[in-house]
Amino acid sequence: MRSSTASRRVPTTSARRVPIEYSVAERISFRLHQRIHLPRVPRPPLRKMLSSVPRLIPEPVRRSRAALLVRRHPALSCWLAAFTIFGLAGASRLLVEPHYRWEPERYQRWLQRRGERAVKAALGEIGSTARIPSVRARPLTEWIGGTYDPSSLEVTFNSDHPWYDFFLLETASHECVHAIICQNNLEPPTTTHADYFLMVHETAASVLGAFITGETWRQPGFDGSIATEALFQFHRSLCDPADPKSAFAEYLTPDRVASGDIDHWTWHANLVHFGAPLPLVDAVYDICYMHSDPTEAARAIAQRFMREDLDPRDRPIYEEFERTRRQWDEAH
Numbered sequence: 265m266r267s268s269t270a271s272r273r274v275p276t277t278s279a280r281r282v283p284i285e286y287s288v289a290e291r292i293s294f295r296l297h298q299r300i301h302l303p304r305v306p307r308p309p310l311r312k313m314l315s316s317v318p319r320l321i322p323e324p325v326r327r328s329r330a331a332l333l334v335r336r337h338p339a340l341s342c343w344l345a346a347f348t349i350f351g352l353a354g355a356s357r358l359l360v361e362p363h364y365r366w367e368p369e370r371y372q373r374w375l376q377r378r379g380e381r382a383v384k385a386a387l388g389e390i391g392s393t394a395r396i397p398s399v400r401a402r403p404l405t406e407w408i409g410g411t412y413d414p415s416s417l418e419v420t421f422n423s424d425h426p427w428y429d430f431f432l433l434e435t436a437s438h439e440c441v442h443a444i445i446c447q448n449n450l451e452p453p454t455t456t457h458a459d460y461f462l463m464v465h466e467t468a469a470s471v472l473g474a475f476i477t478g479e480t481w482r483q484p485g486f487d488g489s490i491a492t493e494a495l496f497q498f499h500r501s502l503c504d505p506a507d508p509k510s511a512f513a514e515y516l517t518p519d520r521v522a523s524g525d526i527d528h529w530t531w532h533a534n535l536v537h538f539g540a541p542l543p544l545v546d547a548v549y550d551i552c553y554m555h556s557d558p559t560e561a562a563r564a565i566a567q568r569f570m571r572e573d574l575d576p577r578d579r580p581i582y583e584e585f586e587r588t589r590r591q592w593d594e595a596h
């Protein structure tokens with residue numbers, strides 16, 4: 265059937281112009297080719313993909329002058345493409361976070377901007393009772409995340425380690441609680457129980473800071489109270505002497521003390537941050553839960569725990585702290 269179709273096709277105007285031998289030979293070769301079944305070699309997928317690229321490009325683009333130039337000057341086109349890619353990479357560098365070790369100065373500026381935003385967010389929750397006119401980022405001692413300076417009212421973030429937005433906000437909230445207590449004169453002007461008062465101050469900063477973080481950390485589909493609870497439980501476990509991951513178990517092990525890893529400053533910083541008796545940690549949590557205004561919560565904490573004449577029901581808290589202090593002192 266096919267051969268007859270072919271023979272009918274041949275006597276066209278153009279076929280008549282070619283020599284007859286050639287026409288016959290072509291017909292024979294055509295018939296022969298019908299019988300040959302060459303195995304189809306599958307194309308490699310990448311080649312297939314690349315070969316289909318020109319077909320994907322719209323016709324006007326394929327016929328444009330630029331496409332013509334690319335076809336005529338492939339080397340020049342490669343150079344131009346390379347310049348474009350490097351140019352875009354350079355521009356994106358301004359948008360991507362710098363690494364704290366590789367680009368310390370740029371990281372400091374980056375962290376400072378983020379720190380300012382975090383402090384502003386925490387202050388937004390507090391209101392006009394605390395003021396932080398200056399936020400900085402610079403390298404600090406390894407143990408410190410951030411500091412609040414009561415004389416300059418400045419908050420500083422340690423630029424010597426990486427920060428995630430959530431922990432930046434948590435530290436900003438913690439430092440803002442220090443600002444509330446100091447700027448509203450909630451701490452008693454005494455030095456007799458300085459460590460105890462400092463410990464209450466730090467506990468208020470951690471627990472009330474967790475509440476402020478929860479209120480401020482608003483993400484779609486995320487309940488801030490979960491964040492508060494997680495931060496509070498984490499802080500509580502660090503203060504719990506029975507917890508194998510408490511600050512006491514973690515830092516004041518005989519090995520670390522003997523190696524000289526724990527100096528007096530570290531010992532004292534750990535004591536006032538994580539040496540709080542659990543009844544105090546829980547009582548501070550209850551006060552924060554009852555007061556939605558952070559300044560009112562800080563005032564209530566100070567009125568109950570930062571006083572020389574502690575209520576008899578709270579004396580055991582003070583005594584337990586003094587016992588912990590002696591125990592840490594001996595370990596050190």
Ligand SMILES: [Zn+2]
Binds near residue numbers: 442466469
């Ligand atoms: Zn603190």
